[in-house]
Amino acid sequence: MTSLPEDLPRRIGEGDRDAGVRRLQEAYAEGHLSHEEMDARLHQALTATTHGELVEALGSLPAEPAGTASTIGAVSGRIKRRGVWRVPRFLKVESALGRVHLDLSRAVIEHPVVDIELQLGTGRARITVPRDSTVEFEALRAGWKDTRYRRPGRRSGPAAVGGPTIRISGAMGMGRLKIRHAWR
Template identity: 30%
Template sequence: MRASHDDREAVVERLRDAAAEGRIDFDELDSRLELALTAKTHGELELVTADLPMPQSSTGAASASAAENPPPLVLKGGISGASRGPGRWEVPGRVVAHGGVGGVSLDFTRAECRLTEVVVEAYGETSGVTVVIPDGWVADIGGMDPGFGGLTDKTTSARLPGTPLIRLTGAGGIGGVVIRHPNKRERRKLDSR
């Protein structure tokens, strides 16, 4: 049977979990992710995860978990690019950004966030990912692999009470990943609103 985008994304999640648990290393994760994202059939997807344990979840636990933990926001740059913000939007506990060819812009400056921590998985790929966080928010970049494109952190370490921590993970790829506070032009736009 032919695989859908959701089927591929489920396998990608399973591979990331396996890497987080130490079952596969980051080089193997990269090669398996490439195979999963280009898989056309369920059989090809099954080969990528054949040596990994099945995720354990009961139907009741899964539905309760889904209610408590909304699905991650996934942005794929593709050819034209993708962005979220700077308008109002509700921040989930996890955001996944794939720069692709067009790049991804993720702007939290006017976002509504009730969480103490948000995980942002950024994969720079070809054109990179830019993450803009408000003043007073801080970032933990310890989980990032800078790759060829690098990681640029232009944030401060002064965290205001009640603001979330952005835990940045992923890989810079060729395009790199930038995390910063708003620039002068963006601040003027925010002030005018």
């Protein structure tokens, strides 16, 4: 029986490729890429099979316009995003009393860095990030409970590299934030 490595890079689908191609076309239209560089990067994006290869094709492009930020808000109740959904470059989540669950494990992440700003009152939050991602949450202020972050370790195998960086900032009132990597 042949065993597979546990830390295979995250494979991308057509949605990821299409988003990468759109980003390259926008950069070309804005004059950030020459025709030759556009052709080379398009070929690289269209033949990419992993998230790391796609990020490499999009590397050194200027930051996207500030208009790509999105806000999700609720006074109470639950905020839940999971499955296949497009993650903006900047995401702000606001909730006074509710629970928040963001699952990025199957989400379409077009950016090498995603900034998530949490503004939560008494509710708790859980964020599941892709297995190959890097997480930074030093800019998050927790009022009552410390953030729990489960890094990939011995039990789940080593973390893959080359995925997006997820930066979490903002303020948590009386709730707790739990961050974990997806199993696959």
